[in-house]
Amino acid sequence: MNNKIIKLKVKNHPGAMPHVVSLFLRNAINPDVLLYEQDRNKKSSNIYFVMNNNLNTEQILKQLTKLQDIINISVCDDFIDNSFSDFLNHKH
Amino acid sequence: MKFNGAEIIIKLLERYGVSIITGIPGSANLPMYDALYQSNKINHVLARHEQGAGFIAQGIARSTGKPAVCFATSGPGVTNLLTAIADARIDSVPVIAITGQVPISLVGTDAFQEIDTYGLTIPITKHNFFIRDVSELFYAIPEAFKIAMSQRPGPVVIDIPKNIQQQPYEFNEWPDFNIPNNSPIDKPAIIHIAEMINSSERPLIYTGGGVITSDSSAYIKEISKINSIPVTSTLMGLGSFPGDDPMFTGIPGMHGARYTNNIMMQSDLIIALGVRFNDRATGKVDEFCPDAKIIHIDIDPVEIDKIKQSTVSINGDIKEILKLLIPDLSENTRENWISFIMKQKEQHSCFIHNDPWHPSNLIKYISRIVSADTIITTDVGQHQMWTAQSYPFRQPRTFLTSGGLGTMGFGLPAAIGASIANPGKTVICISGDGSFMMNIQELATLADLKIPVKVIIMNNHHLGLVRQQQEMFYNSHIFASKFITNPDFAKIADNFSISGYSIKQNDDLAVLKDALLSSGPCVIDLQINHEYNVLPIVPSGEANYNMIGG
Numbered sequence: 001m002n003n004k005i006i007k008l009k010v011k012n013h014p015g016a017m018p019h020v021v022s023l024f025l026r027n028a029i030n031p032d033v034l035l036y037e038q039d040r041n042k043k044s045s046n047i048y049f050v051m052n053n054n055l056n057t058e059q060i061l062k063q064l065t066k067l068q069d070i071i072n073i074s075v076c077d078d079f080i081d082n083s084f085s086d087f088l089n090h091k092h
Numbered sequence: 093m094k095f096n097g098a099e100i101i102i103k104l105l106e107r108y109g110v111s112i113i114t115g116i117p118g119s120a121n122l123p124m125y126d127a128l129y130q131s132n133k134i135n136h137v138l139a140r141h142e143q144g145a146g147f148i149a150q151g152i153a154r155s156t157g158k159p160a161v162c163f164a165t166s167g168p169g170v171t172n173l174l175t176a177i178a179d180a181r182i183d184s185v186p187v188i189a190i191t192g193q194v195p196i197s198l199v200g201t202d203a204f205q206e207i208d209t210y211g212l213t214i215p216i217t218k219h220n221f222f223i224r225d226v227s228e229l230f231y232a233i234p235e236a237f238k239i240a241m242s243q244r245p246g247p248v249v250i251d252i253p254k255n256i257q258q259q260p261y262e263f264n265e266w267p268d269f270n271i272p273n274n275s276p277i278d279k280p281a282i283i284h285i286a287e288m289i290n291s292s293e294r295p296l297i298y299t300g301g302g303v304i305t306s307d308s309s310a311y312i313k314e315i316s317k318i319n320s321i322p323v324t325s326t327l328m329g330l331g332s333f334p335g336d337d338p339m340f341t342g343i344p345g346m347h348g349a350r351y352t353n354n355i356m357m358q359s360d361l362i363i364a365l366g367v368r369f370n371d372r373a374t375g376k377v378d379e380f381c382p383d384a385k386i387i388h389i390d391i392d393p394v395e396i397d398k399i400k401q402s403t404v405s406i407n408g409d410i411k412e413i414l415k416l417l418i419p420d421l422s423e424n425t426r427e428n429w430i431s432f433i434m435k436q437k438e439q440h441s442c443f444i445h446n447d448p449w450h451p452s453n454l455i456k457y458i459s460r461i462v463s464a465d466t467i468i469t470t471d472v473g474q475h476q477m478w479t480a481q482s483y484p485f486r487q488p489r490t491f492l493t494s495g496g497l498g499t500m501g502f503g504l505p506a507a508i509g510a511s512i513a514n515p516g517k518t519v520i521c522i523s524g525d526g527s528f529m530m531n532i533q534e535l536a537t538l539a540d541l542k543i544p545v546k547v548i549i550m551n552n553h554h555l556g557l558v559r560q561q562q563e564m565f566y567n568s569h570i571f572a573s574k575f576i577t578n579p580d581f582a583k584i585a586d587n588f589s590i591s592g593y594s595i596k597q598n599d600d601l602a603v604l605k606d607a608l609l610s611s612g613p614c615v616i617d618l619q620i621n622h623e624y625n626v627l628p629i630v631p632s633g634e635a636n637y638n639m640i641g642g
């Protein structure tokens with residue numbers, strides 16, 4: 001089954017990531033890959049993680065949307081193999 | 093202008109209309125207390141435990157719908173507050189907790205009374221802030237009010253290191269503050285919903301706490317009347333529709349009346365407003381209203397289709413949606429459905445007991461003595477369920493109970509908060525001898541304030557609801573649920589300078605009446621038979637038609 005890559009643009013501060021990660025346990029998200037990078041403007045950061053496709057994506061996305069530090073969310077669901085870095089290169 | 097951080101905090105709170113702060117001072121929040129000392133707009137209520145402060149703030153917020161502020165110091169002050177914050181989160185209560193933190197230079201060093209307040213409160217707040225620079229106060233405080241009040245309300249924590257409270261700061265203007273409007277409403281969906289309601293045969297309105305938050309009770313009454321739709325409420329929705337109206341059909345679920353669960357099972361259209369389909373209400377969810385289509389309206393998109401798949405849903409403010417819906421509803425008398433409902437209510441009339449000392453009868457007795465605007469708070473246990481079943485709540489925000497978290501110890505401090513925020517109204521805390529002990533120290537706060545909070549302890553010398561579960565589901569292994577000793581609550585009250593009354597079974601109830609009608613606070617120790625169970629009961633995890641007893 002295909003996995004999904006979730007990309008979150010968040011406000012850039014040390015407390016943003018913990019809010020995102022706090023949703024992992026309750027939703028049984030155990031990402032294969034998790035990446036955090038600051039944007040050059042230092043105002044926002046991006047969090048990428050690979051999420052197993054059999055999770056309740058819609059519910060998880062709604063919960064993520066409600067986080068106050070999230071600026072926007074995008075989902076890539078035609079992600080087939082583990083070439084996460086390819087994906088990142090492609091997106092940049 | 094030049095003020096220090098603490099003064100900025102207090103002045104911003106003043107600007108946002110805060111008139112009461114409850115809390116306990118300590119080293120890390122003393123600068124804020126010093127600024128509060130200088131305020132002539134905000135009064136402080138000194139609680140005796142931070143959990144008490146949190147629930148006093150909740151009592152203010154739940155009874156008024158407005159945000160309420162509490163203060164705690166770092167470390168144990170914060171950990172003591174956590175239960176009240178978690179409780180506010182699950183019941184969507186706008187509480188703003190401002191906590192002192194050790195100076196920023198000591199953060200991360202295991203300094204005295206340092207605790208990771210931000211980390212601890214992530215999962216139990218709607219949002220939280222850690223302030224690193226005094227200038228951030230101008231953003232975080234208005235934002236905290238906005239977040240606490242907008243969309244689905246909830247608690248916000250602002251953690252502020254001591255050095256920032258003390259730091260002078262020069263600035264030109266105060267920040268603006270306005271709560272953003274809710275998002276626009278999906279009009280075609282409203283037309284569709286109106287058609288579904290008009291063409292349904294056995295519709296049922298199912299109201300939750302969201303109806304009270306969005307202040308929609310008047311519209312529910314109107315819809316129920318135009319289209320002859322009966323109304324069922326969750327525990328949190330009680331008061332959203334008059335409990336003594338013939339169209340009211342009780343609370344469903346674990347301790348609902350037989351007729352309520354039967355009526356829900358028969359419905360072909362559930363109009364779910366501001367509910368979250370909690371397991372206590374739905375029973376086994378697959379078998380909840382199996383034949384019904386479901387319309388789900390809620391401000392919080394996460395609630396929609398979280399537990400029960402809706403047929404149609406609208407995400408938005410219930411009040412605005414109902415306003416648009418009403419003109420599209422046709423008049424309907426629904427004779428068959430209404431007569432089915434009336435018959436069910438007659439046949440399965442629950443909560444009627446011969447013993448005048450049955451707790452349900454005592455609660456009905458209380459309801460007849462006091463006025464309709466009396467605010468009732470409860471603790472958690474049998475007394476809470478008997479109150480929910482038998483007290484006819486007639487107005488929104490008159491029933492304050494810890495619904496989602498089920499926190500014993502909620503009742504007394506919440507009653508104090510409600511009384512502070514509603515001068516002139518009587519507030520009654522219906523408690524149990526177990527729960528009352530969990531925040532009994534707040535009797536001292538009550539004695540300070542001398543406000544008309546009446547505590548009625550339904551004293552069964554047990555953790556009654558636990559005893560009931562052990563009797564029914566654990567082979568009557570009554571264990572750790574009977575108190576070996578219990579204090580004399582009337583004497584305890586006396587020692588706090590609060591009038592105490594002891595009423596034994598079959599004493600003259602006039603004592604209760606006189607105590608409730610007297611001015612000032614009191615504690616009434618009302619002895620009840622410990623053998624009574626809350627019935628009917630749906631065993632945990634079973635379908636709502638599997639009711640035992642009642």
Ligand SMILES: Cc1ncc(C[n+]2csc(CCOP(=O)(O)OP(=O)(O)O)c2C)c(N)n1
Nearest residue numbers: 473474475498500524525526527555556557
């Ligand atoms: C803080 C907390 N601890 C434990 C429980 C579990 N619990 C639920 S009801 C109950 C008994 C409550 O006893 P009491 O307040 O005397 O009320 P009664 O059921 O006897 O009316 C307990 C221990 C809880 N809800 N909250």
